[in-house]
Each structure stands twice: as structure tokens, then as C-alpha cells.
């Protein structure tokens with residue numbers, strides 16, 4: 531097993547030791563490596579000659595990524611087999627702020643649950659009590675449910691069509707949990723419109739909320755400006771932000787930028 535590169539800026543190589551098909555579109559890559567990182571941080575995964583892309587750290591030891599097949603880079607990644615080498619740099623970004631409060635609610639939509647798994651593991655080590663809500667469109671899109679259950683974390687599933695768990699959005703489920711039980715903090719990662727709704731519901735209930743944003747990341751160190759969301763550099767100042775910070779940010783929930791920097795509505 532390879533160790534931690536002190537700089538984090540140089541690519542390291544690691545062998546894929548396990549592949550798990552989470553859903554038809556999502557695969558987990560377990561590497562023969564570990565990384566010193568905080569939940570919510572990401573690594574830049576590099577396929578030489580193809581591209582380098584940000585992926586949330588889903589576990590630090592062994593280093594694990596949970597990846598949705600969305601386009602050219604992830605399609606190539608899906609062709610990798612056990613024993614193949616992957617390159618990565620990192621960790622990058624700030625990560626979630628974890629105060630050792632008791633009850634925390636983790637709300638993930640789609641592959642957004644990936645960083646929440648690392649967060650749940652860390653919260654358990656700190657003797658916190660995490661509860662997770664996994665949101666997906668349909669039963670076959672639910673990812674990492676077993677991983678959370680293995681951790682013995684109280685896990686709720688919400689699907690838009692009701693084919694698994696509770697019919698509705700993960701925000702609906704999070705609201706009903708918050709109305710029954712006191713949570714000291716909420717952490718979320720997933721589609722931005724979902725997180726806008728969740729932040730509003732947390733605000734109404736006076737619960738602190740941290741959200742992990744996704745923007746097009748190129749440099750990872752805050753110099754190129756590609757990932758700007760209002761005045762925030764998601765790659766370096768984030769990807770995790772307190773919902774109170776995002777409240778004053780025009781682009782939050784509204785606009786993102788593509789690879790060439792052109793702004794688009796979300």
C-alpha cells in the first residue's frame with residue numbers, strides 16, 4: 531500500500547484493488563492507497579492523455595472514490611479493471627467542519643452521498659450519532675445504502691418514484707426527521723437545487739447547515755477562477771460552505787460555468 535505524498539500536489543499512483551457496482555451508472559473504486567484528508571475534501575483523479583477531474587474522497591483508508599458515469603472521463607474510468615493503476619493528487623479543498631456535537635444529519639442526493647460516507651465514518655470515530663438520508667430518482671439509483679448500514683448508521687432512503695424507501699425527496703425526509711428529533715448540524719452534498727431547499731428548511735428550524743458545491747474545477751488551488759461561484763472559489767475556499775455564507779451569493783442555486791467559462795442556468 532502506498533503512503534501519503536507530503537505535497538499532495540504531485541501525482542501518486544495506486545492500484546485498483548476492488549470495484550463495486552453501486553448502480554447501473556455508479557461504481558466504487560477502492561485503491562491500494564491511503565490519504566490523509568478531511569471528509570468533504572476531494573482528489574484530482576488523472577488518466578494520462580485523457581483528463582484530470584475532481585472526485586470526492588469517499589473513504590481515506592483505503593482511498594475510495596464513488597463515481598457516476600457522465601461523460602468521456604468517467605466513461606474511460608469505468609473501463610478500468612482490478613489491478614490497473616490510477617493516478618491522483620490531493621487532498622484539495624476545505625472539507626466539512628466537524629464539531630463534536632451529538633446528533634448530525636447527512637443528506638445526499640445521487641453520487642453526492644460519496645463524501646458523506648467518509649463524514650459518517652469520522653463522526654462515528656468522534657462518538658457522534660449520524661443519521662443519513664440518501665436521495666435518488668429510482669430504486670436502481672440508490673447508492674451506498676449498504677455501506678452506511680455496515681457502519682450501523684441509521685439510514686433512510688427517499689426516491690422520487692417511491693420504488694425504494696420513502697416516496698419523495700431527501701429534503702422531505704430530512705424535514706420530517708428534523709421535526710421529530712433535534713439535530714445539531716446538517717451536512718449535505720448533491721444537486722444544488724436540492725441543497726437550496728434543504729438550506730431554507732434548516733434556516734427555518736435554526737439548524738446549522740454545511741453544503742458541498744460542485745463547479746467546474748481545473749486548477750484545484752484557487753488560481754484559475756474557473757470554479758467561481760459569486761466571489762467564492764469552490765476549488766479552494768470550498769467545496770464546502772456554511773449555508774449562511776451562500777445566502778448572499780447570487781450564483782448559488784442559479785448559475786454554473788461550463789468548461790470554457792460560459793455561465794449557464796442550473
Ligand SMILES: Cc1cc2nc3c(=O)[nH]c(=O)nc-3n(C[C@H](O)[C@H](O)[C@H](O)COP(=O)(O)OP(=O)(O)OC[C@H]3O[C@@H](n4cnc5c(N)ncnc54)[C@H](O)[C@@H]3O)c2cc1C
Nearest residue numbers: 583584585586596597598600601602603604644745746747
Ligand atoms: C468537488 C467535486 C467533487 C466531485 N466528486 C465527485 C464524486 O465523488 N463522484 C462523481 O461521480 N463525480 C464527482 N464530481 C463530478 C465529476 O468531477 C464530474 O462528473 C466529472 O468531471 C465528469 O467528467 P466527464 O468527462 O465524465 O463528463 P463531462 O461530459 O465532461 O461532464 C459531465 C458533467 O460533469 C461536469 N464536469 C466535467 N468536468 C468537470 C470538472 N473538471 N469539475 C467539475 N465538474 C466537471 C460537467 O460540468 C458536466 O455537468 C465532483 C465534482 C466536484 C467539483
